[in-house]
Structure formats: C-alpha cells, structure tokens
Amino acid sequence: MPTRERVAAFVAMVESNRHVEAIEAFYHPHASMQENQQPPRAGRDALVEGERRMLARNRVHTHPADVILVDGDRSVVRWRFEFTPHEGGPTLLLEELALQRWEGDRIVEEQFFYDPVQMRPPG
Secondary structure: OOOHHHHHHHHHHHHOOOHHHHHHHHEEEEEEEEEOOOOOEEOHHHHHHHHHHHHHHEEEEEOOOOEEEEEOOEEEEEEEEEEEEOOOOOOEEEEEEEEEEEEOOEEEEEEEEOOHHHHOOOO
C-alpha cells in the first residue's frame, strides 16, 4: 500500500511533465492502464512506449492536481491536461479521474474516467 508521500511524489513527477519517467519509476512491470471502458493496455514497457508515441504527437501541459485521495491500496487523482499537436491544430483540454490500485509502492492498475467528448477538437 502506498504512503501519501509516495503518491504525492508520483503526482509531482507527472505535474513536472515527466510522464515517461513517472511510468518507469512508479508502475509495476505488469501494470495496466485502461481508458474508460476500453480494454486495458498491459505491461510497463508497452505503457512507456504508448506515452512516448503520444508525446511525439503532442506538447502536453499538466495542471496541478487539485484532488488526491489515498485509501489503502487505492488512490484517485483528478488531472487536467492540455494537448497541443506538434503538427498544429487546436489544443484539447482533458479533465479526468485516475483510479489507481497499488501493490506496495508501485501502481499495478489504473483506469481513467473522462467524458470522451473532450477528445474532439473544439468547434
């Protein structure tokens, strides 16, 4: 089960836009991530590669998390991200809740909950 300090350290790394490093440092090798009700993506190496691909397409600005809850082996973080495509185009603002399950000091499962309408360009 993570300490509040461990979860805060994870949040601080993401807030500093060190997304790949956060996955490498805080996720278990067999971790999974899931977008809403989509099938989960599994394996830390695959999660790192997916994050690198997303960052190759977008500049990401991470807003400070304003809600961080820790209860036993679960945590919830309310995130707000801005994604601006490197190739041009509108900036998308994504607000989501990330529900995480930890084993010791590593995240093993993470599910993101957000309104998919946010992923559409404005207008």
